[in-house]
Amino acid sequence: MKLLKLxxxxxxxxxxxxxxxxxxxxxxxxxxxxxxxxxxGLNMGVDFVGGLMIEAxxxxxxxxxxxxxxxxxxxxxxxxxxQFGDPKTVQIRLPLPEQGGAGASNAVVEKxxxxxxxxxxxxxxxxxxxxxxxxxxxxxxxxxxxVMLAVIGIAIFSWFRYEWQFGISTFVAIMHDVLMTLxxxxxxxLEFDLxxxxxxxxIVGYSINDKMVIDDRIRENMRKYRKMDKKALIDLSVNxxxxxxxxxxxxxxxxxGALLLFGGHVLRGFTAAMMLGVVVGTYSSIYVSSSLLISxxxxxxAAEKKAAKKSFVGDAERVGPRDDGAKP
Amino acid sequence: MLNFSRWxxxxxxxxxxxxxxxxxxxxxxxxxxxxxxxxMQTRVNLGLDLAGGSHLLLEASTQDVAKQRLTNMEEQVRxxxxxxxxxxxxxxxxxxxxxxxxxxxxxxxxxxxxxRIRPLTQGAGLTGQRDxxxxxxxxxxxxxxxxxxxxxxxxxxxxxxxxxxxxxxxDEMGTREPTIQQQGSNRIVVQVPGLQDPKAxxxxxxxxxxxxxxxxxxxxxxxxxxxxxxxxxxxxxxYPGNPSGSPVIxxxxxxxxxxxxxxxxxxxxxxxxxxxxxxxFNGSGGRKFGQVTSQNVNRPFAIILDGKVLSAPNINEPIxxxxxxxxxxxxxxSANQLAIALRSGKLPVAxxxxxxxxxxxxxxxxxxxxxxxxxxxxxxxxxxFMFVSYGRFGxxxxxxxxxxxxxILGVMGILGATLTLPGIAGFVLTIGTAVDANVLIYERxxxxxxxxxxxxxxxxxxxxxxxxxxxxxxVTHAIAGGIMLALGSGPVKGFAIVLLIGIxxxxxxxVTFTRLLVARWVRTHRPTEINI
Numbered sequence: 001m002k003l004l005k006l007x008x009x010x011x012x013x014x015x016x017x018x019x020x021x022x023x024x025x026x027x028x029x030x031x032x033x034x035x036x037x038x039x040x041g042l043n044m045g046v047d048f049v050g051g052l053m054i055e056a057x058x059x060x061x062x063x064x065x066x067x068x069x070x071x072x073x074x075x076x077x078x079x080x081x082x083q084f085g086d087p088k089t090v091q092i093r094l095p096l097p098e099q100g101g102a103g104a105s106n107a108v109v110e111k112x113x114x115x116x117x118x119x120x121x122x123x124x125x126x127x128x129x130x131x132x133x134x135x136x137x138x139x140x141x142x143x144x145x146x147v148m149l150a151v152i153g154i155a156i157f158s159w160f161r162y163e164w165q166f167g168i169s170t171f172v173a174i175m176h177d178v179l180m181t182l183x184x185x186x187x188x189x190l191e192f193d194l195x196x197x198x199x200x201x202x203i204v205g206y207s208i209n210d211k212m213v214i215d216d217r218i219r220e221n222m223r224k225y226r227k228m229d230k231k232a233l234i235d236l237s238v239n240x241x242x243x244x245x246x247x248x249x250x251x252x253x254x255x256x257g258a259l260l261l262f263g264g265h266v267l268r269g270f271t272a273a274m275m276l277g278v279v280v281g282t283y284s285s286i287y288v289s290s291s292l293l294i295s296x297x298x299x300x301x302a303a304e305k306k307a308a309k310k311s312f313v314g315d316a317e318r319v320g321p322r323d324d325g326a327k328p
Numbered sequence: 329m330l331n332f333s334r335w336x337x338x339x340x341x342x343x344x345x346x347x348x349x350x351x352x353x354x355x356x357x358x359x360x361x362x363x364x365x366x367x368m369q370t371r372v373n374l375g376l377d378l379a380g381g382s383h384l385l386l387e388a389s390t391q392d393v394a395k396q397r398l399t400n401m402e403e404q405v406r407x408x409x410x411x412x413x414x415x416x417x418x419x420x421x422x423x424x425x426x427x428x429x430x431x432x433x434x435x436x437x438x439x440x441x442x443x444r445i446r447p448l449t450q451g452a453g454l455t456g457q458r459d460x461x462x463x464x465x466x467x468x469x470x471x472x473x474x475x476x477x478x479x480x481x482x483x484x485x486x487x488x489x490x491x492x493x494x495x496x497x498x499d500e501m502g503t504r505e506p507t508i509q510q511q512g513s514n515r516i517v518v519q520v521p522g523l524q525d526p527k528a529x530x531x532x533x534x535x536x537x538x539x540x541x542x543x544x545x546x547x548x549x550x551x552x553x554x555x556x557x558x559x560x561x562x563x564x565x566x567y568p569g570n571p572s573g574s575p576v577i578x579x580x581x582x583x584x585x586x587x588x589x590x591x592x593x594x595x596x597x598x599x600x601x602x603x604x605x606x607x608x609f610n611g612s613g614g615r616k617f618g619q620v621t622s623q624n625v626n627r628p629f630a631i632i633l634d635g636k637v638l639s640a641p642n643i644n645e646p647i648x649x650x651x652x653x654x655x656x657x658x659x660x661x662s663a664n665q666l667a668i669a670l671r672s673g674k675l676p677v678a679x680x681x682x683x684x685x686x687x688x689x690x691x692x693x694x695x696x697x698x699x700x701x702x703x704x705x706x707x708x709x710x711x712x713f714m715f716v717s718y719g720r721f722g723x724x725x726x727x728x729x730x731x732x733x734x735x736i737l738g739v740m741g742i743l744g745a746t747l748t749l750p751g752i753a754g755f756v757l758t759i760g761t762a763v764d765a766n767v768l769i770y771e772r773x774x775x776x777x778x779x780x781x782x783x784x785x786x787x788x789x790x791x792x793x794x795x796x797x798x799x800x801x802x803v804t805h806a807i808a809g810g811i812m813l814a815l816g817s818g819p820v821k822g823f824a825i826v827l828l829i830g831i832x833x834x835x836x837x838x839v840t841f842t843r844l845l846v847a848r849w850v851r852t853h854r855p856t857e858i859n860i
Contacts, residue, residue, distance in 0.1 A: 003859060004716045009778060055691070105681070106527050126691035132682040135385065139817070146815040150808045157804055198750055198812060198820040202757065202827070205808035209761070212801040213768065220793075244771040248764040251713060255706035255760035259753060262705055264698030266377070266691075267753055274757065 006250065007243040015238050016231040019291035026288055030176060033183020040186045045193030046129050048143070050136035052094040052105060053129045054112060059122035061087040070119045076108045082191070084265055089126075091191075096130060105130045143197040147178060150201055154208045158215065165296040166215050170208065173289035177207045180280045181273055190269040199270045203277025206252070210245060210285040217241050218293070230298065234290050249282050332844055340840050344731055347833070350738030370741030374521075375748030375822055378696050380689030381521035382529060386679040388490060388514045393483050393677050394474060398423045401460065401472060404448050405430070409441055416441050420469075428472040435468045442470065483514055486676040491516055494679075496672035497532050516679065526686045528665065536634045536678050537669035539587035539607075539654070541617070544628040544640050548578035565630070567637035569657050577637055579630045584620045589613025593670035595663045598655060603663040605654040607670065614650025622646035631656060633666070634678075699752035706756045707733070714763055718770050719859045724845045725766035728837040732762050735833045736826065745829075748822030758830030764801075765838030769794040774860055783858055784850065791843050798839060806831050 015022075046053040056067070064081045067090055071079045077095040084091040092112070097104035109128060116123050131139070151174050159167025181200055185192050217237040225233060253275060260271040332340075350370045353361045361369055376383050402423060409416040416437045421430035432438045442462055449460035449472070459478030463471045491510055498506045498520065507519040520529060545562040558564045558578040567577040592608040609617055621629075621643045630640045631654050638656030658666070710729070714722035736758065740747065773790030781789065809831060812824035849855075 003719050006717075009774075057691075105684070106530055110527065124688065124690065126688040128684070128686050130681070130684040132680075134387075135683045142815045142817070146811050146820075149815070150811045153807045153811065154804045157807060161800065194817070194820055195750055195823075198816065198823045201808050201812050201820075202754075202823070205805040205827070206761070208804040208808070209764070209801040212804055213797050216797040216800055240775065241771075243774070244764075244767050247717065247767045247771070248761070251710045251763050251767070252757065252760035254709040254713060255756045258705040258709060259702045259756045261702075262698060263702035263753070263756070264695050264749075266695055266749055267699075270750065270753055274753075 005243070006246045011242060012235070012239050013242075014235060015286055016235050016291055016294065019287065019294070022287035022291060026176065026284075029183075030179055033179050033186070036186040037179075037182045040189070042182065042185050042192040043189045045191045046093065046131045046136070047193040048136050048140050050131050050133035051096050052108060053127075054092045054094070054109065054125055055084065055127040056090050056092060056116060057124050057126045058088045058090070058120055062090065062120065064090060066119070067092070067116070070115055071112060074111050074115055076111060086265065089265065096132060139194060143194065146197065147200055147204065150204050151175065151178070154204065158208075158212070162215055162219060163298065165293050165298045168296060169289040169292040170211050170215075172292060173211060173284040174204055174207055176284050176288055177203055177277060177280050181277055184273070184276050188272075190272065193269075195267075195270045196273055199273035199277070202274055203281060206274075206278060207281030207284060210248075210281055211289050213244065214238060214241050214285055214290055218290070230294055234293060238286055238290055245282060245285065249278055252278050332847060337844065340844055344735060344837065344841065347735030347738035348731060350741050351734040351736075354737050354741055370738065372737055372740045373744065373746045374692075374696070375746045375751065376519055376521055376685065376692075377687050377749045378692045378699075378747065378752075379521045380687050380692035381519065382526040383683075383685040384518045384520075384526075384530065384533070384681055385511070385683035386494075386516045386518065386533060387682045388483070388487060388516075388677040388679050390479065390483050390514055393486050394426060394479050395423075396677070397474060397479070397482050398426065398428050401428055401448070401474075405445060405472070408444055408448065412444060414440075416444070426474065429465075429469055431469050438464055438468060438470070445470070445472070480513075487514060487516065489676045490679065493673050493675050494518060494533060497668055498529070500668040500672060501529065501532065503529075515682075522689060526684070528661070530681055530684070531662075532665050532669060533679060534681065535665070535669045536675045537587065537666070537672075538634050538674045539590070539670055540632040541584040541586070541652075542579040542582065542630050542632060543584065543620070543624060544630050545578040545580050546627060550574065553578045565632060565635065565637050567630075567640070569639065570637075577630065577640060579632070579637070584629065585609065585613050585617045587670060587674050589616070590670055593667040595660065595667045596653075598653060602655065603658040603660045605658070605663050605667045605670065606651065607654060608651045611650070614648075617650070617652065618646060618648040622648075695749050695752075699749065699755075703752065703756055703759070706759050710759055710763060714766070718766075720849070721766075721770050721773075721842075721846070721858075721860050724842045725763050725770075725838070727845065728766065728842045729759060729762050729834075731841065732830070732834050732837045733759065735837070736829050739829050739833065740825070743825075743829075745825045746822060747826070750820070750823035751826045754823045754826035754830065758826065758834060761805075762830065762834035762838060765794070765798045765835060766842060768798055769839070769842070770860055773858075777858070777860070783855060787846060787850065787858075791839070795839055798835060802831050802835055 064083060068079065068081055071092065071094075077097075080093045082091045082093075083089070094108060094112070097108055109125075109130075113125055116125075151171065154174065155167045155171035158170045178200060181203060185196065214237060217240055218234060221228070221233055221237050221240075225236075228236075256271055256275045256278065259267060260275065263271060350368075353364060353368055353370055354372045358371075361371060402421060405418075405428070406421070409418055417433040418430045418441070419433055421428070423429075432441050442464065445462055449458050449462055458475055459481065461473045461475055463473070465471055487510055491508055494516060495506075495508050498508065498518070503520050503522075505521060507517070509517045511517050518529075518533065520526075545559060548559055548562060552558070553564055553576055554574055556564050556576070561582075562578045562580050564576050564578050566575060568575060570577060589609050589612065590607055591610045594606050596604055596606045598604045625643050625645060628640045628642050631638045633656075638654065641655060654666070707729070711722075711726045714725050716722070718725065733755070736755070739745075769790050772794045773786050776786035776789045777783075806828060809824050809828040812820050813828060816824055
């Protein structure tokens with residue numbers, strides 16, 4: 001059987017030579033993403049702004065305008081509607097009543113339910129969330145904290161494990177991934193809720209996974225080819241790991257694609273964020289973090305010193321006589 | 329390296345077998361699982377977003393607790409100084425800014441007053457910290473300030489009682505497997521799976537259920553009462569159902585009988601077939617009630633719930649049997665709810681719902697089905713892709729992934745972890761990333777082959793070199809997962825649990841288990857060429 005090879009053997013793409021262009025493109029995209037986030041803002045879910053979210057499932061397709069007027073008559077505050085997943089499901093967002101606590105938000109839900117049932121027979125409320133302003137504030141805080149801690153924690157790990165240049169390049173690349181994701185949500189206006197924070201953290205985790213594999217190869221090659229030009233060395237490392245990068249991205253995109261198409265509407269935003277993250281993370285591993293190492297002046301000597309200290313045993317085995325032995 | 333000792337094989341296969349076995353109960357119907365021995369009942373719990381149900385986050389106001397304590401303190405001080413022996417006259421008693429202050433009429437008695445109050449301010453704990461500080465200002469005024477430690481203790485014990493009361497109330501509703509947990513210093517998380525009517529639950533939990541019987545002050549001037557003023561010894565309370573039309577009523581401050589003297593409460597009907605709550609007092613409560621009603625025949629008394637008057641019926645005859653009826657425009661449901669609330673005791677502090685997430689059972693079932701379909705398609709797609717890319721080795725990777733999925737479910741079952749919707753996403757993602765380790769290894773083997781190494785050396789090198797990379801990459805991945813677990817709530821946590829378990833098991837299955845499979849094949853077949 002002939003096996004599938006997505007990346008032909010001995011591929012040699014000059015990634016580093018392209019890095020000026022890549023940097024320009026990255027910078028442009030990042031500015032656009034940040035600009036979109038600041039300008040359009042994120043469509044924050046009730047998790048982060050507080051309020052009441054009702055998901056109504058209708059027996060047949062409905063016009064959101066009719067739903068809107070039904071709710072407007074109730075005098076429960078300004079509603080915002082969104083078709084969600086399929087045309088039969090509508091997400092209704094309402095502000096939380098300022099006073100009266102649990103009873104008051106109960107009353108709003110009941111009022112809405114009764115009015116909707118009268119207007120659209122057969123409608124069901126499949127889900128509703130109410131989050132008070134205080135709790136939503138806390139959720140924003142922990143969400144931001146979680147992402148920041150993850151990024152910093154990972155950067156520190158790669159700094160200690162490798163060299164400071166790796167720490168910085170990794171940090172920059174991950175921030176790039178996070179900003180891109182935010183930009184994506186600002187442009188698409190998909191709802192940004194707690195689940196998306198989990199998605200962003202996963203992107204961070206995946207992206208770093210990718211970068212570690214390439215960084216590891218760079219370090220290995222630095223030991224192997226001490227005299228090699230840094231640019232050539234990074235190109236070599238990225239090309240050597242390219243088959244793996246492409247393969248793994250493919251398997252993950254396959255899995256996420258299944259989730260996007262068949263996983264139900266609740267997870268759609270979540271899955272879309274992760275798919276984007278995989279693409280962006282792969283891009284940033286190749287063009288941002290690896291290329292950045294050159295600009296940061298990575299020297300083989302530094303790598304050598306640290307490597308000698310850390311994987312002495314590995315080195316000894318590498319040069320041992322095992323290379324050609326066909327021991328079963 | 330391709331040699332595995334008998335022990336090593338055993339050590340690799342045993343945990344995988346146990347993990348996979350523990351996953352089986354999850355796929356069996358509940359009734360079958362109940363018949364299995366205890367250690368086999370390792371099912372993965374479904375989160376509320378999958379099972380349907382309500383998640384409520386209730387918050388108690390710490391300020392309320394502090395205020396209540398100060399009110400109690402005021403009462404205690406009054407009793408101790410005015411009614412104790414010798415009597416110490418005090419005046420200008422007031423609680424403001426969270427402090428209680430009063431004046432001792434006779435300045436020579438100030439020291440004695442402080443001595444008498446001291447025991448009241450002692451904390452209950454063994455730490456020796458005081459609950460209140462007592463200070464003398466201007467030589468005749470005494471200021472009592474609650475200490476932070478005292479407030480902390482009070483909140484702590486109030487929350488413990490509140491959690492217990494909530495547990496009783498939810499149990500009375502007959503829902504199965506509720507989770508009631510204290511979170512932080514002043515919050516309680518309530519999770520009730522499969523609940524049809526979360527409104528009833530919220531109404532029930534929102535009731536403090538402080539029941540009091542007080543005499544109506546018939547001497548009060550209605551015009552003054554309407555303006556919120558009451559005669560000395562009385563107070564004005566809201567009375568939404570007042571037949572006279574006025575939304576307020578004046579009642580005597582003194583409590584005839586309170587909810588603490590209850591032994592039972594049930595929903596019933598009065599002679600007009602109106603829903604009411606029948607209550608039964610304990611011995612002393614019954615005696616007190618009998619005594620007061622005998623002395624006040626033909627006068628009205630007020631039934632007060634959580635500071636609101638429910639009704640103010642006339643006392644037609646002395647109520648001596650130790651039982652009474654609470655009436656007040658109830659529906660059968662609301663009467664039943666009040667009965668439950670009264671039976672389970674009053675909440676020591678009012679709770680407000682600050683977060684609610686309710687998922688209908690229909691949506692939950694849809695989500696499970698969608699998640700299951702997506703997972704199966706993901707597994708099949710990845711498996712086919714791995715097979716066409718790596719042939720025999722791809723099959724090994726697929727076996728590893730399949731076992732990995734079972735082991736994750738098994739580990740979740742053992743840990744009693746909950747599978748949520750994002751957890752399913754975590755699962756699908758894990759399937760995608762689980763093959764990453766194998767991809768790294770196999771690509772490495774391909775490389776080594778291209779460099780001209782022989783088969784066995786290539787495989788050995790592939791596994792050895794890739795293992796280090798796999799480790800590094802997964803440690804960082806685990807950092808992200810750990811942070812999600814530590815900081816996340818609800819969905820984020822559910823995702824993190826699956827992710828972390830998946831990282832641990834996938835490294836083991838992808839690196840160690842496939843090596844075992846590959847080694848067996850190489851040893852038995854001694855291939856002269858490998859198709860990878």
